[in-house]
Amino acid sequence: MPEPAHHADVVIVGAGVSGLSAAHQLNRAGVTTVILEAAPYVGGRMSTEKVDGFRLDRIGQLLSTSYPELRHTPGLDALALRPFAPGLLVHSEGQHHRTAEFLGSQSPRRARGALHAARALASAPRVPRPVRTAARTPLRTSRPPARSTPLGSALDQARLGAALARLAATPVRRLLARPELPAARALSARGLPARTIEGFLRPLLSALLCDPDLTTSSRCADLALHAFARGRLCLPEGGADVLPELLAAALPPGTVRTGVRVTAVAANRVTTAEHGELTCRGVLLATDARAAAELLPGLRVPSFHPVTVVHHAAPEPPLAEPALLLDADRRGPVAHTAVVSHVDPTRAPAGRFLVSSTVLGPPPDDLDRTVLAHLAELYGTPTDRWEPLAVHHTREAVPAMPPPHDLRRPVRLLSGLYVCGDHRDTSTVQGALHSGRRAAHAVLTDLGITPTHTEARLPTAA
Template sequence: MLEPVRQEDVDVVIVGAGVAGLAAARHLTRAGLTTRVLEAAPTVGGRMSTEKVDGFRLDRVGRLLSTSYPELRRTPGLNSLTLRPFSPGVLLHSDGRHHRVAGPGIPRSARGALTTARALASAPRRPLGGPLDQSRLASALARLATTAPDRLLARPDVPVAQALTSRGLPARTVDGFLRPLLAALLCDPALQTSSRSADLALHSFATGRLCLPEGGADALPELLAAALPPGTVRTRVDVTAVSTTSVTTKDHGELTCRAIVLATGARAAAHLLPGLHVPAFHPVTVLHHTTDEPPLTDPALLLDADRSGPVAHTAVISQVDPTRAPAGRALISSTVLGTPPAAAHLDAAVRAQLARLYRTSASRWELLAVHHEPEAVPAMPPPHDLRRPVRLLAGLYVCGDHRDTSTVQGALHSARRAAHALLTDLGAQAAPLHETLETAA
């Protein structure tokens, strides 16, 4: 006697309610499939989470976005996301002075390159070097801005420090500007990241503005979750096993489906599917301080070209996004890369450095929170496959920043790749693509 055919609970189960998982769910529901997103944590967002403390909104990792990220426009559900840009370019602190470097996105034209070259040429010798050094830097940024991403991906892949030297940029320019800038963009002050990945990051910097989601990093995943049908996302559900047609949970039984998308972090994904690549990671620690008066009224990203302490970059976040602090209070958020000093000494070392960077005393600032994430950013040493397979086999897919670039753009793009592969396998109608997925920035 034939057993009755079992009806699947949903079309697709997505494991993980971070940015990639929620974006995949939006693409799939838009194509008409029913989805269920299972998240072990009590809230959505993964590493894009925000702690609320006495009216402050404190990001746990504090990754930077760019207004030029294509996937912010291509992901359904993010059309109402409000981005708060930093002031154009960055501020470099060097030898006790602040120097603004690079303009508000380099236009795709020779005139834009010339404007940038003139701006750099007016900068002091330190930290950008002499006029010839500044001209070379301006030309390099202009070339990146006008080069299509697919051509950047076709370049030889070497450590970015080696690539920058081979392009004729002197050590003082690399160490004085590009190293602190790439540390902020990629969380890799050693510059051992894939040069292709670094070129994409510099391309985004040169063609857009660094920015943050209004209200906190969790605004982005919360928008994606809110756009899904009610009941789609289930938190506090611990998945213990996956197959192509079902997931097993610790306390909530089994859920059947037509396909699975694994959208957890790299280590959790490898735990469920042994054999998946687990990269090394860049640790990130974020310290949030508050005071009555902002130490800097410019909504700028401030980089320490002298590397005089543990802080790689800092900003008066309440000047960039006033919704992140209560009225009358300034919020200063500072990022420490790598293994931080011992907890007992970290705040003191950071305060001493911030006093130099902001040229004011930080001794009376109140420490609101310290967030340490040892696996904040997947490392991307060369040769780095920026388009790691998202289709493991028919019915089983994986996405996340560990399958693409280690950025919010990469997480969103990998989600769209996984959704497209799944829809193709199921014979469902996929949304039209704006470009070849393998070469999208």
């Protein structure tokens, strides 16, 4: 009997960024694909809600201009990245501290020179200052301006700069060969001062990994710091959903089919709830980890980090710059916050200001009150006139990556059946895109096709 005609060479279940990335790699190689998505939109957790002209990301995932998959993935030529101001703004002991403003551009040699100069300054004899007899100036009660020096001494900052410069220059394969510990233990074992770890590295890694306790594998933490040291933190212009929508729009018409719920999968067919059965030569599961395990019992479901994003409209901007503000004291629920409309003006109507704040871990019961009180402390300004826009709580927002963590979990289950997503790589947009490319390469290898990828450079918005 003749074999039935296939609806497509490969059926992809899930229209998140990993599935869309895989579809582009397959289509470039001449493999026809169909993407089935149960939701009415693409992007999965990378979605944006529109409220009164504001664009509100459900999970405030930070991107980096150094992510290689943003250049390797076809379909992202039109993506513009809006960078934060260089360095970071850290709130500690009631003050703002400017940190890491130039660390990303330091070479290891320049960082070593700064370290030697700081050591010489620290060991130089101090000249006592003359005592002034004039009347003292009354103390000011207003918040002092942001300092030009980061937390810690000049020597501490030089050591941090040298460490990040070395990390930026280290090949990824060597980072992945390092001994693996929980990130908090690994940082302490590297000889960095506790003030530097608690005042800078912990809040930074909390923002990058959504893991305030730093239980994440030290290898994953090193990759996050490697990306930070080599690039700039940024947001996609227009909202997080712009990235998956660009990927979907660049695929052949009819490739993505939303509102289709898959109930069963096999190596050569997919069964849907209301649209019958599709036959194919291979099936790629590109859903989140829990949905993938429901379709293929036996797949491991990791634990997750919950994330809550609170959006407010402020009558006046609490900061004058597009800075990412981190909380080093951990005296309130907000881990990091930003005037997002300064970073990307398209996310707020003209004349209005969007402040987005991220709460890591289980949110407090009185979320609205405690968040506003904490934001008033972080920004040093009253927040009683701020208008709440939305609260997005995602209980299973980011897959946890405790050690030992396999950064390259297998994407090929058997010939004709594959799986991808941020739960197979690192729990970042970079990891999701990369796992999609790995899965597409596995499919192409089984089909006897040599995979390729593009090296086109991604434009950055001014």
